[in-house]
Amino acid sequence: MEKRLGGKVAIVTGAGSGIGRGVALRLAREGARVVAADINEDAAKSAAKEIADEGLDSSSAGLDVARPSEIQALVARVARELGRIDILVHCAGVVQTKLFLDVTESEWDRVIDINQKGTAFAVQAVAAQMARQVPEAVKRAGVADRCYGKIVTFTSISGRRGREYQLAYAASKAAIISITQSAALAFAPLGINVNSVAPSVVRTPMWDQNNREKEKAFGIDAGKASDEFISRIPLKRAGTVEDMAGAAVFLCSADADYITGQTLNVDGGYEMD
16 A cells, blocks of 8 residues: 655654654655654664564654754754655654743743744744755746645644633643744745644643642642543543554645645544634
């Protein structure tokens, strides 16, 4: 069976664990040559090894997305070594759950730097490389004859509306939706599609951290808090890493060539906007 992403070169940020790791593995299974990037370089190497152990093509890189210079260096390296970049799935991010009045300036800066700034400059750097790969005739015409790149960001349903206990996190995730739309408009004439995935509950290390912080801030039992949230999801279950990876692969595939600027809620029906 032909693989949907055969021959494509993909960068996945936040690939060391959780959703990012699942996305990296799924892209590789669909035929992409995957560069697994993470601030935890050992975790990135582990993800790349897991992919390689299946006989698939992968490499790894350490990457702090809060530092645009590191993003630019990685993009240049991948383009030099692999010849091109066809896909970016930007999963890197952090969560913070804390009382509104207790959030400090340094905490705000950390969340915004990683989630918001990191997304903006990862998209910028990869889109610039993708643009270099677009034929000059397409650039002159201002309309593409086919798709020349796929970029998928990861936001959250917390970006759909305010959260009383997620001041910085919800703000950063709302910004990612806007960044995605701005990029989609900017790069549509080049045939570069930019979309986003908005998960709800996915049992990953980040969700566990969210529960621990909620328990600390509100004295709510972490397990009960999760159960209560899940009970309000129409499909009555948490999402899985595989659910998120499937959505990302779809948006990276030719099946989504006529989709851009969209944020896809992959949340069991929790949000319907």
